[in-house]
Amino acid sequence: MMDIDALIDEVIAREGGYVHHPADRGGPTHWGITEAVARKQGYTGPVRDLPRTAAVAIYRDLYWTSPHFDRVAEHAPNIAAELFDTGVNMGPTTAVSFLQRALNALNREQKDYADIGVDGRIGDRSMTALRAFLKLRGDKGGVVLLKAMEALQGERYLRLAEQRPANEAFLYGWLANRIGSLDTGEAA
Incomplete structure (x- = not known):
């Protein structure tokens, strides 16, 4: 746990x-x-x-x-850790939306499981999609899902710096300390 x-x-x-x-x-x-x-x-x-x-x-x-990240941790500890860290930095709703977007994009046009609403909340549908993805893709899938979430996070950091130049003061630290800092390469 x-x-x-x-x-x-x-x-x-x-x-x-x-x-x-x-x-x-x-x-x-x-x-x-x-x-x-x-x-x-x-x-x-x-x-x-x-x-x-x-x-x-x-x-x-x-x-x-x-935000029910404890529920996610029961199935995917590394994903839960990423949700927690991103949630602290960007808000839990944003963190969950990254997970939901990634799950939707990785479901092969709903062949593997149904799309879920991107509402920024962990509910039964999000958990069902996560479990289905992990069952189908296994440990490697958890790593890929984590990478997809971090890609969305990195894009948001860049956008924040582009939209407000004062945020450039934080960009290096965000990228150095928040992207990949929790990815141990172990199964999610």
Whole structure:
């Protein structure tokens, strides 16, 4: 089973402590949690003082359990890890839409399983498609699916930098630390 605590520790290590980069539209963050997200979760103090335990709870709830990445982890741990990491950086809805788009594009015109709606939510249809894909394609298929999701993620990063030049300050780090960083080459 996927160790969500280890994934959270990796994200917190990558995100670091308090940061308030002038080019970041998300504003100040601590442990990678934006002030806006902390406020929505009931934290009222200065974000620079956000306890690590509060950040861990936010990551577990908003970026693992609520979007049902734990369900994905039961069948494809590497895909779930990618969903979690992308969800932290771009939002869970965007992460799930990458999975759904990739599954639709890889179903050979619905010969292998039916297309699913790209609604950014993990539900029964998304899980059915994922299980069907993995049953048909096996371990290698999980790696290919992960590559497809990362390709969509990389394209979005490039588009963000092209549309807003201030995002170029982050592009190198996004590509270096987010694309392929979870791909161990092991079966998904």
